[in-house]
Amino acid sequence: MARGSETRSKIMDVAQAAILAKGFEATSIEEIVAGSEITRSGFFYHFPDKNALAHALIKRHIEVENELFGRAAALGEGPLQTMLIGLKLMAELLDDMPNGHPGCIVATAAYQDRLFNRDVRDANKRAALGWRSRFRGMFEDIVATHRMRDDVDIDQLADMVSAIIEGGLILSRAVDEPSVTAQQVRLLQSYVKLLFAPEPGL
Amino acid sequence: MARGSETRSKIMDVAQAAILAKGFEATSIEEIVAGSEITRSGFFYHFPDKNALAHALIKRHIEVENELFGRAAALGEGPLQTMLIGLKLMAELLDDMPNGHPGCIVATAAYQDRLFNRDVRDANKRAALGWRSRFRGMFEDIVATHRMRDDVDIDQLADMVSAIIEGGLILSRAVDEPSVTAQQVRLLQSYVKLLFAPEPGL
DNA sequence: AAAAAACCATACTCGTGGTACAGTAAATCT
DNA sequence: AGATTTACTGTACCACGAGTATGGTTTTTT
Known part of the structure; x- marks a missing residue:
């Protein structure tokens, strides 16, 4: 379980930094996955949608x-x-x-x-x-x-x-x-x- | 010149109401033109883009x-x-x-x-x-x-x-x-x- | 009557969110 | 050790909204 939650929190870290800098809408999933070193699919594995990400944050x-x-x-x-x-x-x-x-x-x-x-x-x-x-x-x-x-x-x-x-x-x-x-x-x-x-x- | 600025301010009224209610991003141009009784083309005639609309507001x-x-x-x-x-x-x-x-x-x-x-x-x-x-x-x-x-x-x-x-x-x-x-x-x-x-x- | 301003209609590109689904590497369970 | 689950990758696809292009039409102004 350690590996999964690690990636998850890394996604959240990257997303939070980007969102605080540019706003939620202006931060694309593409950008988040690039900074988190995962793929789009990986993102949607952890968060069903962008809403879920905001909720988690x-x-x-x-x-x-x-x-x-x-x-x-x-x-x-x-x-x-x-x-x-x-x-x-x-x-x-x-x-x-x-x-x-x-x-x-x-x-x-x-x-x-x-x-x-x-x-x-x-x-x-x-x-x-x-x-x-x-x-x-x-x-x-x-x-x-x-x-x-x-x-x-x-x-x-x-x-x-x-x-x-x-x-x-x-x-x-x-x-x-x-x-x-x-x-x-x-x-x-x-x-x-x-x-x-x-x-x-x- | 009266007709033009009338439509323009009507667009701005509709847009402002919608933006205050739902946020800028969540307000689509489609929606604005529907409420303003003009077409998409009409909107882009008055405002080169959404930015210009925000600026005007x-x-x-x-x-x-x-x-x-x-x-x-x-x-x-x-x-x-x-x-x-x-x-x-x-x-x-x-x-x-x-x-x-x-x-x-x-x-x-x-x-x-x-x-x-x-x-x-x-x-x-x-x-x-x-x-x-x-x-x-x-x-x-x-x-x-x-x-x-x-x-x-x-x-x-x-x-x-x-x-x-x-x-x-x-x-x-x-x-x-x-x-x-x-x-x-x-x-x-x-x-x-x-x-x-x-x-x-x- | 001519010209400019204020539109309408249609069709297209492009970026982004989201879905579907098939496959794979690693950890965990039995 | 084999089976299963977890944690992903890759590809292909759809929907929707912003913005562009362009040509035509009505209204107002000159």
Whole structure:
């Protein structure tokens, strides 16, 4: 089984790199198989169609992100610090590989709705809802111990993390300035600070 | 000349509606000509290719947005109020037609980079930079009269408006909740308030 | 009336996604 | 060791959408 899953993940690696660089539609199967050193037939052996590939990529991305945030959570002392450190780490990560963030895949899927089947759209939705619940949990811990300076909905606040990242990625691509995404995350950090931090400093 | 430009804008209307609903790639020329009551030949008479169509749509969108924000600017009293009202109007507009906002086109273009030629990408870039300079101007007026509670870059703050809108649109589509985009804009309003408003209230 | 602009009709090429199916090398099972 | 399954290769084919070519027709403008 080792050989099979190796090829499979190689296909996914090549595909992901290409998709993040040029978009899903613009990435042809021909190109993927060329980079993966297999044949068209080989591709269709592993993935019944392009949809299945997108589905697999989103699924894998969720797992990667989950472990990443698990590590981040262990670093902070209080819930607010955890959140701020998490955002800082995220910003640094985005600085390192600005267009490598797999959030792009979700965005692509979101804007190419009818192009994908229900499986892919559902996976996409689960990803977004997963982020919401994760960040919601973190913000709940914060409001339990800190006073909120403005009355905002926690679910919406949780969504803001994803929205800022996705929007930052788009803007970053549009103006061709890779640093934009990380900057936006840092602005979100500033907002969280203003919302919850007791003193103006820190 | 009236007849020609009428057909042209009808093509663009139909195309825009379809693209916003299903994405650029998923919208076929066949479909556009069917909705526009012309033939394929007619389409290619007005637009040399699909790229030209995208270009025209982005260009038109910029003009529409410019006039919209011109009106919004006349409503506020001080610069901060103008900004807050502007964001409020924007949120209401997004509530009314959540997926109708043409920002989607820019986002689509951003994520389908290689699919478009330089013309389209440049138009897209100009759109994003236009937003930046517009909002930057507004924020500059604010910092001239208000104290900033956190030291953030004004260009980045200006970008945040676009980022929140684009990100909100993506998230809204991903989780299939049309209200998300407007909520995110209102959160941005909350941030601006916390950043600049002298008292906690108002 | 002449010329240009705004189309229509038809037929073709080419790239890409996807299917079908026959064959083969290597790992796994019995 | 032989049989079966897994993981592929190779070839041939279909459908569909973008784009080209070209010649003809109607409408508007001059």
